[in-house]
Amino acid sequence: MHAVNPQTPLAAPANSGAPRLLQSDPLAAGLLDLWKIVSRRKWAILALALTLAVVAGAITLAMTPLYRATASLLIESSTAKVLSVEEVYSGVSQSREYFQTQAEILKSRDVALRVVRQLKLYDNAEFDPRQAPEGTLATLQGWVGLRPPAVTWTEPLLEEAAAKVLTENLDVEPVRLSQIIRISYTSESAELSxxxxxxxxxxxxxxxxxxxxxxxQEATDYLQDKLEGLRRNVSAAEAALQQYRERNNIVKVGGASDAIAQQGINNLSQQLTAAQVRRSETETAYQQIKAAKGNYSSIPAVARHPQVLEALNRQSQVELKVSQLSQRYGYEHPLMVAANAELEVAKANTQRQMASVASSLERDYESAAATVRALESRLAAERATVAAVNRAAPQMDTLERNVQSTRQLYDTFLQRARETNLSENMQQTIARVIDVAVAPITPFKPKKAQIVAITLVLGLFLGALIALLLDKLDNTLKGTNDAESRLGLPALTALPLLGNADRKSIMNMVTTKSDSLYAEAVRTARASLMLSNVDLPRKIFLVTSAIAGEGKSSMAANLALAHAQTQPTLLVDADMRRPQVARSFGLAPGAQGLSQLVAGSCDMSQAIHRVDDTQLDVLPCGVIPPNPTELLLSQRFSDTLQKLSEKYGVIIIDSPPVELVSDSMVLSALVTNTLFVVRAQSTPYQIARRGITKIQRAGGRILGTVLTGVDFKGAHKYYGEYSGYGHYGSKDTGYYTAGKA
Structure with a gap:
């Protein structure tokens, strides 16, 4: 016997002969699986979608049609601002935030109230809260005695309520990359919209x-008030500056007091320099005159004076005349006397002229000295005045700056006031209507055809999601591919769903319906068993399942009949809790069987029964022992099984389900191979995996699985299940409805 490593309970046997599964595109396979899942429930999905579409259509028919009218507004300029004249002419702000702001203003409460008052909308049934039907909440509150007090509707309250309704049904949408805003209103009345x-x-x-x-207007009033105060501030600042100038004797002509003072000092300095030069020039001659003590002829300034030169020239002429006369006449000669007298007069004139010039030079020096002293005094006084002005300059500069800043502020506000008045006179319309709203002909909503179409599509999508969800929640096995992927074992064969045939007819279907799909599937499993361990002359196979009702007994009986067609075969009923073999093959009640043979109370000829017209011998359960597991664990059972294997080439053992008792785990360690039977669309694969694990951990060798109760028509259509013998299905009518084998 062979054991399987318990660490890999779901691994297929290495020499099981199972072919490798062909690799396919995972994406294509996944999409195909999803399509098959949806296709399997397509009628239910379609019914759900149609039902939802009909309900949606009925609801839309009951809905009140609503109409929507749209007006287009062109925004031309931004709101008025107290800015410069250039900004008044600058035009519209092109910012996105600006147009979004205008859209919000269109939906504002102020605009809504203007419309309500203009159209008296609170008298319309759509806007009048007094005509509104009582809501569900108010009805419930009335039932429990919590109804709020009645509202006394005044005109302001009615306007507010109508404005709220208007805002809820108003849609304002700025058109992208333009200055246009669309204003849409939805109403039950086309004209009202x-x-x-x-x-x-x-x-x-x-x-x-x-x-x-x-x-x-507010800006103008504010600026006028501000200007009046600034005007008073300017007057006060100028008066303070003038008073300070007067107190400090500061004369400012054309804003240049410092320049005037500096120019005066410069002029005095120049005059003083010239006077000092003049004094220096006359001082030498003055000193020489003082030192000459009346003899002025040696003084150059006197000698070079024109008057003196003229007098000297006259004296020289007279002296020359005297000299000439002295050569001709004597001293006493009248001509000589006259000439000498004239010479004396000339000399006296020369002396007189020298004295006069010397006196003039003295006066020039004294005048130059007096002038220098006077200019020095004036320059000192002027400098003292400038110093006083400089000491007073900081305070005066402060006062001047105060006057300048106050006047500048006043001029600025005056300019703004003029600009504001100009902008007020040049106000332009910020927006204009380019498309007037007209009463629509067709309703805006409900869009009945669109709603029904969308509901139909959503219904199909919802139905598909539900189908996929149900498939994910369905943990049963759908076909052989599903069984192999989830259980990790090769699927030897798949048995079709059988009809309402009784158990006896199902147990020997291989012989009675040899051309049926069921019989062919059993023969397929027989071929897999015969190909396994071909070198062993004797083979013992165990047929078990996870839970009851999966068709293991039918599979065991038909598999034994299939083997009996080629060689002597023994069918052993080891299910000592719910034995089926004896009754299914028509054995007498109380027929001796396995329990008596192991106990030694009968021999093989008494316990084994031949099935008519076959090479199949049946070893029924016999008398049910009080503890079947101990019987199967006994050495006598092993010896009995060894003796039977020497007589029969193939032994098929029908054992109880793995999840109910441990008999199958005991038997699995004693047989050549185990066939694990799982019912499609019934047994959760987790239970089947747990049963397989238990057998493998007990040392059993599982050759593969047998999937029973497969609806080949549906499986091929929805799961890709295919059988080359599907054409038998058209003949075997009655075997494709639900039933247990």
Whole structure:
């Protein structure tokens, strides 16, 4: 016997002869599996989608049609601002935030209230809260005695309620990359929707115009008040500056007091320098005159004086005349006497002229000295005055700056006031309507065809999701591919669903319906068993399942009949808790069997029964022992099984389910191979995996699985299950409805 490593309970035997599964594209296989899952429930999905579509259609028919009218508004300039003249002419702000702001203003409460008052919407049933039906919440509150007190509807409250309704049904949408805003209103009345849309546009323009005028007027009033105060500040600053100048004797002509003072000092300095030069020039001659003591002829300044030179020239002429006369006449000669007298007069004149010039030079020096002293005194006084002015200059500069800044501020506000007045006179409309809303002909919603179509598509999608969810929640095995992937063992064969045939007819279907799909599937399993361990002359196979009702007994009986067609075969009923073999093959009640043979109370000829017209011998359960597991664990059972294997080439053992008792685990260690039977669409694969694990951990060798109860028509259509013998299905009518083998 062979054992399997318990560390790999789901691994297929290395020499099981199972072919390798062909590798396929995982993505294609996954999409195909999803399609098959959806296709299997396509009628249910379609029914769900149609039902939802019908319900949606009925709901849309019951809904009140709503109409939507749209007006287009062109935003031309931004709101009025107290800015410069250039900004007044600058035009519209192109920023995205600006247009979004205008859109929000269109939806504002102020605009809504203007429209409500203009159209008296609170008298319309759509807007009048007094005509609104009582809501579910109010009804429930009335039932429990919590109804709020009745509202006394005044005109302001009605306007607020109507404005709220208007805002809820108003849609304002800026058109991308443009200055256009679309104003849409939805109403039960086509005419009212157009009227409200146009009224909203007009109310927005009026509101903006009023706001701009109000802002400008407030700015004008503010600037006028500010200008009056600034004017007083300028006057006070100028008066303070003038008083300071007067106190400090500061004369400022054309804003150049420092320049005047400096120019005066420079002039005095120049005059003083010239006077000092003049004094220096006359001082030498003055000193020489003082030292000459009346003899001025040696003084150059006197000698070079024109008057003196003229007098000397006259004296020389007279002396020359005297000299000439002295050569002709004597001293006493009248001509000589006259000439000498004339010479004396000339000399006296020369002396007189010298004295006069010397006196003049003295006066020039004294005048130059006096001038220097006077200029020095004046320059000192002027410098003292400038120093005093300089000491007073900081305070005066402060006062001048105060006057300048106050006047500059006053001029700025005066300019702004003029600009504000100009902008007020040049106010332009911020927006204009380029498309007037007209009453629509067809309703805006509900879009009945679109709703029904979308509901149908969503219903199909929802149905597909539900189908996929149900498939994921379904943990049963659908076909051989599913069984191999989930159980990790090769699927030897798949048995079809059988009809309403009784158990006896199912147990020997290989012989009674030899051309059926069921019989062919059993023969396929027989071929797999015969190909396994071909070198062994004697083979013992165990047929078991995880739970009851999976068709293991039917599989064991038909597999034994299939083997009996080629060689002597023994079918052993080791299910000592719910034996089926004796009754299914028509053995007499109380027939001796396995329990008596192992106990030694009968021999093989008494315990083994031949099935008519076959090479199949049946060893029924016999008398059910009190503890079947101990019987199977006994050495006598092993010896009995050894003796039977020497007589029969193939022994098929029907054992109880693995999950119920441990008999199958005991038997699995004593047989050549084990066939694990799983019912499709019934047994959770987790239970089957647990049963397989138990057998492998007990040392059993599982050759493969047998999938029973497979609906080949549905499996081929929805799961890709295929049998080359499917054409038998058209003949074997009655074997494709639900039933247990």
């Amino acid at each position: 157009a009227e409200v849309a146009n009224a909203v546009a007009a109310a927005y323009i009026a509101s903006n115009r009023d706001a701009r005028f109000k802002i400008t």
